[in-house]
Amino acid sequence: MLSPPVGWQLELTLALFQAVVTLGMAGVFAVLAVTHRKRHFAIWAAAWSVYVVRLAFIALFLVTRRETWLFLHQVATGLTALLLLWAALTFAWQLRWRPVYYLALAVPVVWSYVAVYLVTDFMRAAVPSVVFLSLVTLGTGVVFAVYSHRARSPCAAVVAAAFLLWSIHHMDYVVLRARGAWVPYGYYLDIFLEIGVATGMIMLVLEDVHRGLAALAAISSDLQKSLRTEDVKRAVLERPLALPAVVGCALFRPEAPEGPSVFQGGSGVCAGCDRCSIDEARRRCPHAVALPIYMGEQEAGTLLLVSRIRDPFAALDESFHRALGQQIGAALQHGDLYQALEDRSAELRRASASLLRAEEAERRRIARELHDDAGQVLTAIRLELGLLSGMVPQTPHAREAVDRALHLTARALETVRRTARGLRPAVLDDLGLVPAIEALAEDFSGRTGVAVDLVAERPSRDVPSEVEVALYRVFQEALTNVARHAEAGRVLASLGQDGHEVVLVVEDDGRGFDPAKMPAVGDHPAGLAGMRERLLGLGGHLDVRSAPGQGTRLEARMPLEAASGG
Numbered sequence: 312m313l314s315p316p317v318g319w320q321l322e323l324t325l326a327l328f329q330a331v332v333t334l335g336m337a338g339v340f341a342v343l344a345v346t347h348r349k350r351h352f353a354i355w356a357a358a359w360s361v362y363v364v365r366l367a368f369i370a371l372f373l374v375t376r377r378e379t380w381l382f383l384h385q386v387a388t389g390l391t392a393l394l395l396l397w398a399a400l401t402f403a404w405q406l407r408w409r410p411v412y413y414l415a416l417a418v419p420v421v422w423s424y425v426a427v428y429l430v431t432d433f434m435r436a437a438v439p440s441v442v443f444l445s446l447v448t449l450g451t452g453v454v455f456a457v458y459s460h461r462a463r464s465p466c467a468a469v470v471a472a473a474f475l476l477w478s479i480h481h482m483d484y485v486v487l488r489a490r491g492a493w494v495p496y497g498y499y500l501d502i503f504l505e506i507g508v509a510t511g512m513i514m515l516v517l518e519d520v521h522r523g524l525a526a527l528a529a530i531s532s533d534l535q536k537s538l539r540t541e542d543v544k545r546a547v548l549e550r551p552l553a554l555p556a557v558v559g560c561a562l563f564r565p566e567a568p569e570g571p572s573v574f575q576g577g578s579g580v581c582a583g584c585d586r587c588s589i590d591e592a593r594r595r596c597p598h599a600v601a602l603p604i605y606m607g608e609q610e611a612g613t614l615l616l617v618s619r620i621r622d623p624f625a626a627l628d629e630s631f632h633r634a635l636g637q638q639i640g641a642a643l644q645h646g647d648l649y650q651a652l653e654d655r656s657a658e659l660r661r662a663s664a665s666l667l668r669a670e671e672a673e674r675r676r677i678a679r680e681l682h683d684d685a686g687q688v689l690t691a692i693r694l695e696l697g698l699l700s701g702m703v704p705q706t707p708h709a710r711e712a713v714d715r716a717l718h719l720t721a722r723a724l725e726t727v728r729r730t731a732r733g734l735r736p737a738v739l740d741d742l743g744l745v746p747a748i749e750a751l752a753e754d755f756s757g758r759t760g761v762a763v764d765l766v767a768e769r770p771s772r773d774v775p776s777e778v779e780v781a782l783y784r785v786f787q788e789a790l791t792n793v794a795r796h797a798e799a800g801r802v803l804a805s806l807g808q809d810g811h812e813v814v815l816v817v818e819d820d821g822r823g824f825d826p827a828k829m830p831a832v833g834d835h836p837a838g839l840a841g842m843r844e845r846l847l848g849l850g851g852h853l854d855v856r857s858a859p860g861q862g863t864r865l866e867a868r869m870p871l872e873a874a875s876g877g
């Protein structure tokens with residue numbers, strides 16, 4: 312047994328101090344491994360734990376001077392370097408273990424045996440070991456440098472710089488140890504670089520957490536902007552592309568309950584994966600993460616994120632993945648419900664438009680029958696009564712009866728004609744919308760005494776018949792509301808074209824009402840719901856503005872394209 316070297320107490324103290332620091336770092340990564348359940352955290356914890364064991368072996372060697380502890384120290388040193396490299400590859404590139412990698416683990420074991428037991432010259436034993444350590448450490452730094460470039464991560468650059476400096480520091484061991492000057496400077500540098508590596512790794516974890524939470528917040532914000540299914544899908548597929556190193560995103564959802572998930576959209580490199588299954592997409596893109604999508608507690612799809620290097624949420628635990636999946640699932644579910652509501656609303660609008668067309672057809676038929684049948688009969692009766700007046704005895708009583716019958720017949724004929732015009736004005740079919748509403752305004756002023764100032768311009772293109780009828784009915788109902796509820800003295804009305812829309816405006820100076828308050832049914836201006844329904848059925852829009860004592864303004868807009876195309 313060899314005697315302890317001079318100054319071995321100082322080296323032992325430094326080794327113990329470094330062991331305490333390293334043990335603390337191993338504990339931090341062990342906690343991260345348990346919390347986040349990520350493989351690279353466990354490998355980092357194992358690497359630093361082996362480093363602690365390495366320091367224990369060198370301490371035992373300093374005290375006992377047994378070559379066995381020196382051999383184990385050399386083996387632990389090489390394994391620590393390889394584990395740190397493996398942790399870096401797992402973190403950055405999601406590399407999987409292969410049996411051939413056991414050969415790398417055999418290198419420090421074999422050479423340590425050769426160097427300790429077979430080689431007697433210090434330089435010949437130390438130089439290959441130092442070169443091996445430097446190359447492995449340099450490789451670890453290169454992995455983090457590549458990751459820093461691809462992921463735009465300044466924290467990874469800190470880790471890369473620490474490993475690169477550590478690889479250079481390994482080279483001074485041969486010179487300093489041979490001259491007896493390695494203690495304490497070598498330990499100081501080891502501790503400094505070790506803390507730098509661990510600090511950079513923890514900063515890298517925090518950077519990952521920050522980016523992941525920022526992505527979740529951004530996706531959550533985007534999903535709240537719209538309830539439409541297509542907008543939700545666009546936000547889900549495009550927002551992750553803002554994450555560093557993410558180059559593609561694909562959404563897979565079942566088309567039927569309990570059915571297989573199929574491709575429903577992609578972005579980036581996944582935009583053309585319309586015929587791919589999830590397994591095929593993952594085989595094509597090795598650096599990908601599949602985030603399950605939840606609707607409630609049930610899994611309802613998968614969001615596949617493709618990265619240039621690794622899982623973009625590598626530092627985040629399963630609870631984050633589940634929260635993100637639930638957020639996306641809730642948005643997609645709301646989008647589906649909103650789409651179903653829009654589809655049902657469209658069906659209702661089509662049904663309403665069909666009923667309105669049937670109503671107008673029935674109005675036209677009744678108006679025609681009143682005008683043609685009842686009107687002709689009353690006209691014939693009136694003529695017959697005129698002939699009869701010359702045939703009856705010229706007595707005051709008989710003359711008065713015939714005149715009364717003629718008067719009643721004339722009133723009935725006028726009532727029939729007015730009713731026919733109200734049901735379907737012939738001027739609307741014969742001359743168009745502008746003359747029809749001008750006649751309606753004139754008739755309204757004559758009947759109610761309320762002045763109507765109408766400015767009507769003929770649109771630059773032909774207005775479809777359904778649009779003309781809808782606007783005529785809205786104008787008719789607006790004037791009816793003025794007569795029944797407004798107590799107005801004047802009405803301003805205009806008809807014109809604004810771009811691709813026909814716009815009708817009716818404004819009165821009546822008592823108005825508060826749209827925010829729901830008045831009693833008998834007091835509410837009649838027909839507003841009917842106007843809206845009539846316009847919505849043809850793709851139009853009704854805007855009503857009013858306030859107590861300030862009159863009412865009604866604006867109806869009808870898009871020509873939507874109306875004519877629908």
